[in-house]
Every structure is written in C-alpha cells, then in structure tokens.
Amino acid sequence: MTKALKLTKWDILLMALLFVLGVGLLVFTVQGAPGNTVQVLEDDRVIFEHTLSAETAFEKELTLSNGHVVTVAAENGRVYMAGAECPDHTCVKTGAIHRSGQVIVCLPNHVVVKITGGEGELDGKTY
Amino acid sequence: MERPTKRLTQLSLLLSCALVLGAVERWIPLPVPVPGAKIGLSNIVVLAVLLRYGLKEALAVAFMKSLVLMALFGSPVSFLYSVCGGLGSVLVMALMKKRWSEKFSVMGISVAGAAVHYLMQLTVAALILRTPALYGYFPYMVLMSIPTGVFTGAAAFYLNRVTEKLDRV
Numbered sequence: 001m002t003k004a005l006k007l008t009k010w011d012i013l014l015m016a017l018l019f020v021l022g023v024g025l026l027v028f029t030v031q032g033a034p035g036n037t038v039q040v041l042e043d044d045r046v047i048f049e050h051t052l053s054a055e056t057a058f059e060k061e062l063t064l065s066n067g068h069v070v071t072v073a074a075e076n077g078r079v080y081m082a083g084a085e086c087p088d089h090t091c092v093k094t095g096a097i098h099r100s101g102q103v104i105v106c107l108p109n110h111v112v113v114k115i116t117g118g119e120g121e122l123d124g125k126t127y
Numbered sequence: 128m129e130r131p132t133k134r135l136t137q138l139s140l141l142l143s144c145a146l147v148l149g150a151v152e153r154w155i156p157l158p159v160p161v162p163g164a165k166i167g168l169s170n171i172v173v174l175a176v177l178l179r180y181g182l183k184e185a186l187a188v189a190f191m192k193s194l195v196l197m198a199l200f201g202s203p204v205s206f207l208y209s210v211c212g213g214l215g216s217v218l219v220m221a222l223m224k225k226r227w228s229e230k231f232s233v234m235g236i237s238v239a240g241a242a243v244h245y246l247m248q249l250t251v252a253a254l255i256l257r258t259p260a261l262y263g264y265f266p267y268m269v270l271m272s273i274p275t276g277v278f279t280g281a282a283a284f285y286l287n288r289v290t291e292k293l294d295r296v
Contacts, residue, residue: 005232005233005234005281005284005285006232007232007234007235008230008231008232008235010227010230010231010235011231011232011234011235011238014231014235014238014239015235015238015273015277018238018242018269018270018272018273019270019273021266021269022266022267022269022270022273023266023270024266025265025266025269026266026267026270029263029266041258043256043257044256044257044258090161101260101263102263103258103260103261103263105252105256105258105261105264107252107256108202110255110256112256112258112260112261114258114260
C-alpha cells in the first residue's frame with residue numbers, strides 16, 4: 001500500500017459516480033405521484049389496508065403475530081408510524097410518506113407500510 | 128509476521144477491537160431515515176486486516192465479528208444482514224486491492240466496500256421481508272457510503288500504522 005494517505009483521481013471518480021447515482025435515484029423516487037392506497041404488510045401478508053386521499057386521517061393499532069403492537073396513522077393524506085414496540089424506532093423516525101412506491105419499514109417486526117396506486121393508474125372506485 | 132503466534136495474537140487483538148467498535152456503533156445513529164444504517168466502524172478493522180494480512184484473515188474477522196455480535200446483542204436475522212454485508216464487502220475490497228491497488232487508495236477501496244455492504248444488507252432485507260420496495264432506500268445508502276467509506280478507509284490506514292509497531296514488540 002501507499003505510504004501516505006491521499007485520494008487518487010480514481011477514488012474521486014468512484015465517489016463522483018456514486019454521488020450522481022444516489023442523487024439521480026433520489027430525484028427519480030421523490031417525483032412519484034401521490035398514491036391512493038396504503039397497505040400494511042407483515043412479512044408478505046396484508047394486515048391493514050386503507051384508501052388514501054388528501055383528506056385521509058386515521059389512527060390504527062395493529063397487533064402483530066409476535067404480540068407487538070404498531071400504530072399506523074395518517075393526517076392530511078400523509079401516512080406515518082405513530083408508535084411501535086421495537087428496539088430502534090427507525091420506522092417512527094422515518095416520518096410521513098404519501099407518494100406511490102414510498103415505504104416505511106420496521107425491520108425488527110418484519111412490518112412494511114407502503115403506498116400504492118395513484119395517477120397513471122385508473123382512479124379507484126368503490127364497489 | 129513470520130511467527131504464527133504473533134500473527135494469531137495480533138489478529139485476536141484486532142478482532143476484539145472490531146467487537147468493541149461494533150458494540151459502540153449501536154449507540155451512534157446516523158441522521159438518515161434508513162433502518163439499520165450504521166457508519167460501519169468495525170469495518171475499519173476488517174479493512175485494516177485485509178490490507179495487512181490478506182483475504183482469508185479478513186473474511187475470518189468479518190465472520191467472527193458478526194457471530195459474536197449476534198450472540199451479544201442481535202438476533203439470527205441481524206446476523207444474516209451483517210454477515211452477508213460483511214463478507215460481500217470484503218470480497219469486493221479484496222478484488223480492488225488485488226487488481227487496482229495503484230489506482231485506488233485505501234479510501235476508494237473502502238467507499239466501494241461500504242456501498243457493497245449496504246447493498247448486500249438491503250438485498251438480504253428485501254429477500255427476508257419479500258419487499259422489493261426496500262430498494263427505495265438504495266439512493267440514501269449509495270450517498271451514505273461516500274462519507275462513511277472515506278472515514279473508515281482513512282481510519283484503517285492509521286490503524287495499520289499502529290499495528291505495524293506491534294511487530295517490533
């Protein structure tokens with residue numbers, strides 16, 4: 001290895017590449033249209049589903065198969081995790097989501113909250 | 128370095144450093160909304176071992192670190208994230224060191240290792256939760272691998288300066 005610690009032009013090239021990739025993907029994902037459905041999944045099982053519009057507001061406590069309780073809530077069409085029985089609370093800190101494709105993940109509880117549907121798809125109709 | 132006992136002692140010492148760093152790291156959250164996002168402090172040791180000793184030793188330290196940390200704090204699931212990330216990043220860093228050691232510095236190697244580490248963890252999590260939507264976190268991970276990689280790479284460089292002195296003991 002080299003004796004002194006110095007960035008080479010290849011290092012900088014690699015970092016620039018990763019930066020462009022990261023920012024590019026980020027811009028791409030936040031451009032999504034608002035979704036019209038929120039689903040809560042435990043593993044791949046849907047345990048809660050709710051339609052989503054700009055006025056949607058609810059708060060729902062869900063008991064998981066491991067006995068833990070997670071609270072999913074929505075305000076003005078933005079969905080967030082209001083509380084969870086888990087060690088890290090990353091899901092609560094994630095904040096609110098509303099665009100189609102966005103997710104909130106609670107890794108310890110195997111729970112995923114995701115937004116689906118939205119513009120580009122047919123408008124949801126209630127049967 | 129020719130004496131096997133000295134080698135074993137040094138590697139054991141470094142492994143215990145990795146364990147302490149891995150434990151301390153649990154208390155340092157990163158300001159990004161990504162579950163399980165960490166700086167990768169213990170990878171400082173893994174990278175230093177890779178540069179100084181070789182691939183086999185680095186794989187051993189990465190594996191043992193994940194195993195012991197699971198026994199102390201984690202669950203079998205967190206072991207899977209950790210071990211896949213750790214071994215994947217060691218393999219990529221070893222390849223870069225072998226092929227392009229004149230082109231990339233320790234920091235470049237480390238950045239690539241960090242990116243692969245995050246990517247592997249994300250893939251394991253997406254497979255376990257059967258949720259491809261987890262890749263929504265990928266852009267954050269890619270951006271994060273730049274500062275964390277530079278930091279751990281620089282730290283590994285200075286760690287090896289210290290371990291070199293151990294040879295004279």
